[in-house]
Amino acid sequence: MTPDDVSDRAQQAREYESLHNRLFVLRLLLTALALAVFLFSDGSAALVQGLASRFGAWWPLTNGVYVVVAVFGFAALTFPLSYYEEHALEHRYDLSRQSFGGWLFDYFKGLVLEMALALVFFEVLYALLRWAPDSWWLFATAFYVAFTIGLSAVAPVLIMPLFHKFEPLDNPELVARVTEFAQRAGLKVTGVFRWGLAEKTATANAALAGLGRTRRIILGDTLLSGYTTDEILAVLAHELGHQRHHDLTRLLVVGTTLAGLGFYTAHLVLAKLVHAAGFAGPADIGSFPILVFCLLTFSLLTMPLVNAYSRRREYAADAYAVATLGAAAPLTAALEKLATQNLDDRTPPAWIEFLLHSHPSIARRVAAARAAEKHVG
Numbered sequence: 001m002t003p004d005d006v007s008d009r010a011q012q013a014r015e016y017e018s019l020h021n022r023l024f025v026l027r028l029l030l031t032a033l034a035l036a037v038f039l040f041s042d043g044s045a046a047l048v049q050g051l052a053s054r055f056g057a058w059w060p061l062t063n064g065v066y067v068v069v070a071v072f073g074f075a076a077l078t079f080p081l082s083y084y085e086e087h088a089l090e091h092r093y094d095l096s097r098q099s100f101g102g103w104l105f106d107y108f109k110g111l112v113l114e115m116a117l118a119l120v121f122f123e124v125l126y127a128l129l130r131w132a133p134d135s136w137w138l139f140a141t142a143f144y145v146a147f148t149i150g151l152s153a154v155a156p157v158l159i160m161p162l163f164h165k166f167e168p169l170d171n172p173e174l175v176a177r178v179t180e181f182a183q184r185a186g187l188k189v190t191g192v193f194r195w196g197l198a199e200k201t202a203t204a205n206a207a208l209a210g211l212g213r214t215r216r217i218i219l220g221d222t223l224l225s226g227y228t229t230d231e232i233l234a235v236l237a238h239e240l241g242h243q244r245h246h247d248l249t250r251l252l253v254v255g256t257t258l259a260g261l262g263f264y265t266a267h268l269v270l271a272k273l274v275h276a277a278g279f280a281g282p283a284d285i286g287s288f289p290i291l292v293f294c295l296l297t298f299s300l301l302t303m304p305l306v307n308a309y310s311r312r313r314e315y316a317a318d319a320y321a322v323a324t325l326g327a328a329a330p331l332t333a334a335l336e337k338l339a340t341q342n343l344d345d346r347t348p349p350a351w352i353e354f355l356l357h358s359h360p361s362i363a364r365r366v367a368a369a370r371a372a373e374k375h376v377g
């Protein structure tokens with residue numbers, strides 16, 4: 001690339017980042033507005049009454065249909081936004097390789113999945129609200145942990161294959177290097193998989209996914225095709241760093257603590273507001289907009305905290321990679337390449353990074369990796 005191309009790409013990345021941030025805020029405002037209208041127009045109460053008059057004592061049925069209608073209604077309302085953000089914008093910046101039909105099919109699969117998860121989650125939550133009105137938040141936290149662990153365990157085998165193809169990595173040299181790498185680090189790698197991203201996107205990615213027997217390293221085919229072996233190993237070393245540091249468990253502990261606090265806050269707010277809003281009690285699913293508003297506000301307010309912690313874990317995984325490789329260059333080269341390919345803003349505004357980013361900016365990661373190199377003997 002010529003210097004002009006590079007600065008064009010950087011300019012595009014800044015635009016792309018800023019558009020996404022605006023869309024994030026827009027989605028938040030739209031969500032708050034939808035919840036308020038649903039609650040204050042008595043639409044929520046009317047829906048519950050209509051369902052309850054049909055299903056009578058079968059409250060799980062009333063609750064279930066209510067959740068499905070709410071999730072579907074919200075998806076319909078925000079469909080133009082989803083289309084713009086996930087399809088139109090990705091094409092405008094040449095990141096997507098999907099047809100509109102292909103994207104729509106994935107969107108519906110995602111929606112059905114989301115609906116199924118919301119159904120299970122809120123059926124349990126409202127059963128707890130009914131059976132344990134004073135201590136539901138404690139049980140809800142325990143349920144949240146089980147739900148998250150279960151989802152993480154099945155994600156690479158049941159959920160991710162719905163959207164992408166996964167195959168065991170077919171590069172014997174790379175598999176041998178990875179296995180040797182992992183052994184030296186004293187880690188058991190249950191599998192290294194090729195992640196079929198290329199048919200849908202121009203972006204590259206890699207991750208550590210699953211729990212226990214489903215724990216695996218997944219490498220985008222977009223990464224495998226465009227990067228040198230050293231760069232791929234650097235990305236792998238970063239993922240192994242996460243595994244070595246038990247980062248999935250750490251994030252689960254943080255998530256659980258915050259979920260507990262969030263449910264308890266919702267418990268206090270519901271007790272204060274539900275009767276005033278004209279509902280029989282917190283177990284009346286008509287008050288769903290209040291519960292969702294509480295949980296969303298709580299997660300929004302604690303998001304900078306979770307992100308700050310996540311960024312620290314990313315730096316630690318990078319430092320691990322540099323120590324394992326004995327040099328920073330392969331990692332920094334891979335990071336620079338990823339930023340260009342994925343249209344990441346290398347130097348986002350500090351306050352945006354602080355509030356919204358789970359990963360440090362590329363410029364900071366590269367600087368930190370070079371500093372870490374000085375400590376490698």
Ligand SMILES: [Zn+2]
Pocket residue numbers: 238242314317
């Ligand atoms: Zn990472």
